Amino acid sequence: MPQKNTPYRTPEGFFKQQQEAIWKRASSTTAEREPQRFGGLRRYARAAGLAATLAIGLFFVLPQTPEACESFACLWDRTPMQSIQLDDAEIETWMDDDLLFETVLNETTDA
């Protein structure tokens, strides 16, 4: 695909090293998967049963999905973890409108 030059630069040898790293990870994943093909259906059936039990249990134990946030502050406060729990609809909303971010910027400035 044609593309214009960009002023972005990368460390020396970045693409070559990353390509090797990706292939290494990809091929090790493949190697791990291979034996499972011949592991029999029983293991899959057992895992599926366990997953279904867990899913049903979690459905009743965990709180239901919270309502969609309407401000960035709400998103920010929702989780103390390393990432914001934006669902796909929320992040697509943000893609169209940076108001979610402007709101919290204003709130921070006013505070």
Next chain:
Amino acid sequence: MHGTSPQPDWLEDLVHATGLKREQAFAAMMGAWHVPIYSFLRSMLNEHDDAADATQETFLQVFRSIDTYRGEAKFSTWLYTIARRKGLDALRSRKQLALRHAHADASDWEARLEADPFFDGDEAERKLHAALQLLPARQREVFTLRYFQEMAYTDIAELTGTSEGAAKASYFHAKNKVQAHLASSND
């Protein structure tokens, strides 16, 4: 959208071959797409480290999912769709949100780009890239795909899940905002 040009041999090998031939096909695919995908993600995420991580995750996902690629969409659209998804995942990170939080206007972004060891654009390029950061994310994404990656509107529409008309409108608005910003900063 259906691809009209024949699929490259490496794509066929990537889907069906094993062992060394598959490794060679993977290398050929990476050779063709590594830089464009990194550039796309770098435009989206600004940070080299974040773009590098998202690029790595993109190609790993391609490798893991290549068996599901049926050739109904262009390979490039399929690839960019995965990259976009990884980019959006990265945008959810606190680091990315904090970055946007801390850079409210163009001068903040220009200063950041000037200090970035992995950005060696001149003043005009700094202004352009700083102006891009002030756009809503969708407009920035469409502008990047159209202007830097020179992607067709039909492909942008498919990739971003919008219509061709909406993609054109996003690009039009983005271009006007960027031009206005550059004109005002030159006054």
